[in-house]
Amino acid sequence: MSIEWVNRAIDELRAWGRAHGRDVDADEVRLLCDYASDYLDVNDLGDFTQVTFEELLLDIYPRKVIAPPESASETVAAARTLVDFLLETEEIGGKMAARMRAALDRIEPEMPVALADTSRFGMAKSLFSAMGADALEQDTSPPGASSGVLPGPPPRSAPAALTAAEERGGEPCGCPGCSPLPPVRLAPRETLAEAALRVPLLTDARRLVQWMLAGGRTLAPEGALRADDAAEAAAQLAVADPAFLWEVAVRTGLVEVSGTAVFDADDPDPLEVWAAAVRFAVEDRTGGGLTGEPLLDEELYDLLDLFYRVQAPLPLPVVQEYLDDELDMAAEGGADLEALARRLAYCGLLQAGEGTLELTPLAVWGLHEIYEDFEIETPEPPDLAGADAAGLIDGLLAGVLPDVAETGITGWLEHRTPAQAAAELLGAATGVPAVARGIAVTIVDRLGAEAEAAVRAFLDDQELRPHAAHWLTARGLTAPALTPDEVLWMSVDMLALALPAAEEDPETFAENMAASGPPSHVIEEMWRVDHPDVVDVLELLGRSLPDPNTAKAARKAAFKARSRAIG
Structure with missing residues (x-):
């Protein structure tokens, strides 16, 4: 984005508004100019046309801007002001102004529908919208930006995020890339260690190390594989890039090097090796060795960070859009998603599902280690399965991810008979807010007729009586008839x-x-x-x-x- 021309244009717009007694929404016009510059190659006010407005308001805004549908009227009004300004400052002629105004008349009823259509959302907008109201309430807009519109900011690389935080005295900036991480439960260390031993990238690196040691081979003076050794290793070990594998082996501690000599490492911890591999992947410029795309190697942290924050498989078209659009890979001919998925699976970072990609448990653990290196808080979800009934309800009220909630509820119920579960949950639901009571009743609704006696015991509780009677009736069990007042209360x-x-x-x-x-x-x-x-x-x-x-x-x-x- 050309910041200079946008700033200059907004200054001129404000001066024009003061001179003509016009109420100018400069912040909204700035967003129009920013997005026109970013996505439509508008480099000056005179580059605006009616097509610019059509693409901005019916394509770019629905894909990129987090804004309620009712904000469309404000945006269109700002666009009309911009047209008046362009005409009076002779940036456009009368015929172009007429075409622009006609286009805005057509756009005005269509834009709210476009903003509300979730199928149009781009990758960043979908992700940041999914983070919930808390994330969007943070002040992530630039100084003076409209409070009604939140453009999805670009992800930030780990080093850049760390540097920015240091410049602010360690304070986060508030953008989604620096927003609090979601609670994540890590796989057991034993499971992770076993998985780390099976990562194909590291397995091939170990094979190369053993091949080098068995042959008593030495390195080139700069510590790299000799060209003839690399060619021989490629043929004998059937690996595509021995030089890169050797760099991986050295950087992860699979081998020790002194000058041109090679020494066997002392039985390195698989998880330490894996942690070093993830740091190497996301912190160093690997020149395309990891993904096959130099640009994506540089931006790999951003991609993995988004997967971590979503904590769910992402559909392949969404990932494709992110790579081509958010990382500007369309300019490079577009990302080959299938090749990328295979490569990152080979590296142990992503795994494929039915039309989706997601982080491996190993990748989640590795990113967790990196966040801790950067002193970014990495919360873990509460142990719902091990809590008492009140703790289970409180944990669910805290807003855990759906799969965490389901796992916690299932684990909690597995440790109790249906009667025990009903008695504990309904006992914790007495005299509490309706939301907490509703959670308890919803879980009890999973239980079968074995819980009858426990549920029936709460027919004397004024708040729980309607719920208990409904539960019994739904299972064909004898239940008292509810009075009209009790039905209303429920x-x-x-x-x-x-x-x-x-x-x-x-x-x-x-x-x-x-x-x-x-x-x-x-x-x-x-x-x-x-x-x-x-x-x-x-x-x-x-x-x-x-x-x-x-x-x-x-x-x-x-x-x-x-x-x-x-x-």
Whole structure:
């Protein structure tokens, strides 16, 4: 991006706005110029055309910019201001201005739809959106940037991130590349050590070392393989790049070198060797020896760091887009993803799934070591399986990844009979917020009829009675009939469970309510329920329900509930 012309243009725009008494959204216009410069080869204000706006607002923004659909009107308004500025400063003529304004008229109704279409999201936007609201609430925008739009910043290499942190006195900058790492549970050391012994790259390096030692061969004066030895090793050992393998062996401690002499290393720890291999891969310029692509070798940390942060397999098209777009490999003819996947699997870093790629457990451990070297906090998820019921609920409320949560719940249940599990969970769900109670009830819902006696014991608990009766009825067991008030109370309680998720993703909540939400006549009566969250639930329904009459009923009920609380 040409920072100079953008800064100059924004200064001129602000001066023009003051001179003409115009309210100028300079921050929004700066984003337009930044992205036009980055992705559309716009190097001056005069390079803007109507096609520039079409590509920016209907292609680049949906792929790159994290912004709510309702922000589209602000962006289009800023674009119209920019057109006025371009015309009055004679950067464009009247005919071009007319074409631009017509294009913006077409774009305005289409842009909110494009911003909401997740299938259009690019790699970085998808990843940073998936990090959740907490990551996006950090101030990651440049000084003066619009608070309503967050451009996905480029990943930062480990050395650059470390240097930037040092310049700030060790403080993180707040961008997703420097944002807190997710909790990750590492595989057992014994398992990792066994896997490290089977990494093909290191296995071939060990074979080369033994071949060199067995033949009593020496090195060239600079410590590299002699050319004739490299050619002979390639033929006899069937390896593609003996010179690179030798460098790996030396850098990871598989062999000791003194001058031109070669000595056997003293039984190195497999995990120490692997840790050195990962550091070599992500910290040194290996010239394409690792991936076959010099550019990707230099940017390998960024790619692996993103895999670590997502903690899930990434679809191959998403990885392809990241390589070609985010790492600018399209300019190099595009990345050969199949070849890259094979190469990084050979190096022990990535493993393939059904149309996906993900880090190997070894790679996760190796990156974890590097983060610790850089003094980046590397949290581990709580031991949910070993916790008591309250600890399990608290751990799940803390927001662990879905696979960690599922593993923890399964492990926790395996250590208890169904009756014990139900008794402990429901006992921990008494007198707690609805979200915690909902988690307990949801886990108990996994249990079979063996837990009947334990669940039935909570029919006398005012808060748990409706849930216990529902559980019994769902399994065809004898259960007391619920009163209308108890049915209403349980409806409010289960909606209260959804409050955090609804606040984070109101559109999905609204869709769910449209499909299976309570009818208007039920909502009208909810204000009578003696539940601590009834006002919040009704206000949420009033904001979220797509049917205007039902939403109005919820708002009226919320008013009655507030009035009753005041009274």
